[in-house]
Amino acid sequence: MVGPTRFRLLGEEADLADHGWDDPELPKLWRYNQHYFDDLNAHDAVGRSEWHAALIARWIPDNPPPRGSGWEPYPTSLRIVNWIKFALSGNDLSGAVRQSLAVQTRWLRKRLEWHLLGNHLFANAKALVFSGLFFSGEEAAGWLHTGAHILLKQMPEQILADGAQFELSPMYHALALEDLLDLLNLTRAFGRDDLAEEFASRIPAMLEWLLAMSHPDGEVAFFNDTAVGIAPDNIELFRYAHDLGFAIEPPFAGITYLVESGYVRMACEAAIVIADLARIGPDYLPGHAHADTLSFEFTLDGNRFIVNSGTSVYGTGVERQRQRGTAAHSSLVIDGENSSEVWSGFRVGRRAKPFDVAVSGEETSFTAHGAHDGYTHLPGSPVHRREWRLSEGQLFVEDAVEGSGLHQLEAYFHLGPGISAVANTADGVVELSDIKTGRQAVFAAKGGLVEVIPSSWHPEFGKRVDTKAIRVSAYQSLPHTLQYELSWSAL
Known part of the structure; x- marks a missing residue:
């Protein structure tokens, strides 16, 4: 909140006095955020507590049940949790607010998002646990029982053995980690040690996964739907976890293979590669997937050198479709097609499946390799194989494309903000x-034409940063191999 009735959400400002709570001129996701009440627990929230109390009091008569976006199950779940956190932080809730909380929880209990599952159902269940402990009596006990039962059933499915949240988005992973830290904090505070132990058991691996999937700048790598500014940033999550008794260990140098989720991290001196050899996510829940198989991000001296382009919009528009496409990632495009058939805003048809994944290395030389079948529907059944080799002062990448027939191959290497690029196309050097x-x-590249082209990076919702990309292209009969070498010397 930037004023008593003014919000800056997803990079866009608007005032409640001008738009109300559900103005169709504003994007649906923006309106959802307006109903979340996240600012009640944001940075320096204590200084805005009078605004918050007045906004809660206003929301109740302005949003009678069950009208509008604010009563949909997901925003209702987040709002319930935020109002209860606000109360448990020492703020008084009036009788009318407590009554509204109870009404919202009753409404939610009958509308759990079993049809969506994933993070939506998890958020629903978290809200029931919060209300079930905040209130007392038989009805509250029922809320607690239902919410806890869902969470205990969902955790083994939604949190993989390597700690990843199963939608394979670092952003949604961070949100799930916050959920479990909140649930642990709450159940300990209310003396439910049985539940607290269950929540605590998942957190160490989730912390390790988040560390492995983050760059030295302290923010997550951009795979699938990921942006900064939605989940708490890493430093806040690690502080929270530390306060609850968890040790925070930096990721190891060398190579880390996150087997169940399918990502690989390689670290050698000043260089870090995070590579995607993963499936796109659960087969029944691909809504936050991008066509980013065999893409990667590369950091040098703590700065992002090669990136995926990120996520700045949801919805069903052209830009959303572009950002989900393979060409917006540092990967290989064949015949202008996406490796997985992303469509609409949150749909995927044909999906790339990785195979032949292998990692190796010791001391200062590391290798990761994988292939996928996302292009085998094309004539000649192309198969894309990619290998990364990281050593002192050098990253070598090879794209071997098997199959037959003539095909257009385009490899993209999107450059991070602040990286300048000058191409010498005669010798394939940038x-x-x-x-x-x-x-x-x-x-330097072999096997294709090297160009520097305009690109864009989208680190936050509503934000675009103009950047450059290297494109290496070839129109060749298969099989064909493209090779790339990035080299640097010590500072």
């Missing part, structure tokens, strides 16, 4: 420079 650190690097 000179790179990090404006922030002064680091110089050279990109």
Whole structure:
């Protein structure tokens, strides 16, 4: 909140006085956020507590049940949790507010999102646990029982053995980690040690996964639907976990293979590669998936050198479709097709399935390899194989495309913000420079035409940063191999 009735959400400001709670001129996701009440527990929230109390009091008569976006199950779930956190932080709730909370919980209990499952159902169940402990009596005990039962059934499915949230989005993983930290905090505070132990058992692996999937800048890598500014940032989550008694250990140097989720992290001196050898997510829940199989991000000296382009919009528009497509990621496109058939805003048809995944390495030389079948529906049944080799001062990447027939191959390497690029197309070399650190690097390619093209990076919802990308293209008979080498010297 930037004023008593004014919000800055998803990079866009609007005032309640001008738009109300459900103005169709504003995007649906923006309106959802307006009903979440996240600011009750945001940075420096204590200084805005009078605004918050007045906003809660206003929401109740302005949003009679069951009208509008605010009464849909997901925003209702988040609002219930935020109002109860507000109360447990020392703020008084009037009788009318408590009555509204009870009404909202009764409404939610009858509308759990079993049809969506995933993070939506998890949020529903979390809200029931919060209300079930906050209130007393037989009805509250029923809410607690239902919510806890759902969570205990869903955790083994939604939290993989390597700690990943099963939708394989680092952003949604961070949100799920916050959920479990909240649930642990709450159940300990209310003396439900039985539940607290269950929630606590999942958290160490989730912390390790988040660390492995983050860059030295302290933010997550951009795979599937991921942006910063939606989940709490890493430093807040690690502080929260530390306060609840968990040790925070930095990721190991060398190679880390997150087997169940399918990601690989390689770290050698100043360089880090995070590579996607994963499936797109659960077969029945691909809504937050991108066509990003065999993409990767690369950090040098703590800065993002090669990136995926991120997520700045939801909905069903052209830009949403583009950001989910393979060409918006540092991967290989064949015949202009996406590796997985992303469509509409949250749908996937044909899906790329990775196979032949292998990792190896020791001391200062590491290798990861994988293939996928996302292009085998094309004539000649192309199969994309990619290998990364990271060593001191060098990253070598190879795309081997098996199959037959003539095909257009386009490999994209999206450059991070602040990375300048000058191409010498005659010899297939691009000179790179990090404006922030002064680091110089050279990109060279074999087997295709090298170009530097305009690109964009989307680190937050509602935000676009103009950048550059290297594209290596070839129109060749298969099989064909493209090779790329990024090299740098010590500062």
